[in-house]
Amino acid sequence: MFTQRFRQLAPYVPGEQPRDRQYLKLNTNECPYPPAPQIADLLRRFDPSRLRLYPDPTMMRLREAIAARHGLSPEQVFTGNGSDEVLSFCFYAFFGADLGTLRLPAFTYSFYPVYCDFYGIPYEKVPLTEAFEVDLDALCATGTAASGIIFANPNAPTGHFWPPERIAAMLKRFRSDRVVVVDEAYVDFGGESVLPLLDAHPNLLIARTLSKSLALAGLRIGYALGHPALIQALFAVKDGFNSYPLDTLAQEIGALAIAEEAYYRNIAARIAATRTRFAAALGQLGWQVLPSRANFVFARRPGIAGQTVYQTLKAEGILVRHFNPPEISDFVRITIGTDPQMDRLLAVVSRLWP
Numbered sequence: 044m045f046t047q048r049f050r051q052l053a054p055y056v057p058g059e060q061p062r063d064r065q066y067l068k069l070n071t072n073e074c075p076y077p078p079a080p081q082i083a084d085l086l087r088r089f090d091p092s093r094l095r096l097y098p099d100p101t102m103m104r105l106r107e108a109i110a111a112r113h114g115l116s117p118e119q120v121f122t123g124n125g126s127d128e129v130l131s132f133c134f135y136a137f138f139g140a141d142l143g144t145l146r147l148p149a150f151t152y153s154f155y156p157v158y159c160d161f162y163g164i165p166y167e168k169v170p171l172t173e174a175f176e177v178d179l180d181a182l183c184a185t186g187t188a189a190s191g192i193i194f195a196n197p198n199a200p201t202g203h204f205w206p207p208e209r210i211a212a213m214l215k216r217f218r219s220d221r222v223v224v225v226d227e228a229y230v231d232f233g234g235e236s237v238l239p240l241l242d243a244h245p246n247l248l249i250a251r252t253l254s255k256s257l258a259l260a261g262l263r264i265g266y267a268l269g270h271p272a273l274i275q276a277l278f279a280v281k282d283g284f285n286s287y288p289l290d291t292l293a294q295e296i297g298a299l300a301i302a303e304e305a306y307y308r309n310i311a312a313r314i315a316a317t318r319t320r321f322a323a324a325l326g327q328l329g330w331q332v333l334p335s336r337a338n339f340v341f342a343r344r345p346g347i348a349g350q351t352v353y354q355t356l357k358a359e360g361i362l363v364r365h366f367n368p369p370e371i372s373d374f375v376r377i378t379i380g381t382d383p384q385m386d387r388l389l390a391v392v393s394r395l396w397p
């Protein structure tokens with residue numbers, strides 16, 4: 044009854060969303076603050092009869108808002124149902140056996156290898172440096188065999204960030220006829236975008252999401268920025284699959300949220316300040332906390348397995364994320380919440396592991 048293709052499918056396992064009790068959720072890098080207040084007004088004003096009609100398949104209003112925010116033209120913007128969908132279209136369009144082997148860091152967003160398996164894309168995992176950094180030199184040292192490169196910057200789950208100059212140097216060394224995707228899901232929390240590199244590098248594509256710094260994970264909006272030829276390719280994939288990935292309401296709320304820059308900049312700054320304070324306090328309790336520019340930290344307590352930390356905290360009603368691969372299994376990834384939420388975690392941690 045099931046195809047071989049299906050039987051071999053190994054789906055991505057997202058961070059858990061349990062309903063059995065009220066948890067403090069620090070496991071999926073959601074935003075602890077609400078979306079911009081104007082969104083509540085929009086929802087109150089929205090005329091439901093508009094939902095009779097299909098949404099705009101070109102998603103133009105939203106793309107115009109994103110383009111205006113980044114000083115680009117709408118032809119340089121693709122939008123999709125979460126950056127997960129945008130990324131999956133990238134894998135379909137730009138990476139494949141006929142072009143070579145995709146190169147990605149050994150530890151980065153764990154959905155990337157899932158897409159590779161889904162589409163049958165050969166890939167090679169490039170180890171992180173000893174300091175848990177994405178090894179840019181090793182990623183681009185591929186000669187002619189690479190079908191492309193993808194990594195997150197800041198990276199997940201480590202939080203490490205490379206400034207645009209370092210990525211520019213990598214792009215100069217890498218072949219210009221293969222696509223390099225930089226996933227900037229967490230860039231607003233203290234990173235710096237590679238946006239200024241787009242003009243000089245038509246093979247560079249940036250992926251972004253409204254799920255993290257724009258507090259809209261439940262709405263599912265992501266986007267890609269790049270040369271119009273790459274954007275057109277993503278539209279072709281979309282139209283080969285589902286012409287209407289973003290509903291009318293999502294398009295409208297997304298366009299409004301993108302324009303509320305001051306509100307969201309303030310939230311991101313608060314989260315970054317909480318991260319600095321929390322990381323220092325956790326360090327004081329004997330934890331190793333990797334430097335992070337994202338809305339999470341990757342941390343371990345020497346001598347205590349990450350799985351134990353995860354399970355013990357869960358029993359206390361606090362969810363963090365643990366990953367099984369042995370190289371990072373000592374660590375847990377902790378999303379930065381509000382100050383009171385992080386204080387609650389610190390109190391539990393200092394009681395459990397004084």
Ligand SMILES: Cc1ncc(COP(=O)(O)O)c(C=O)c1O
Nearest residue numbers: 125126127152195228252254265
């Ligand atoms: C690096 C990275 N990229 C993309 C995503 C997906 O985000 P979205 O909610 O837009 O699908 C995540 C989600 O955790 C992520 O960590």
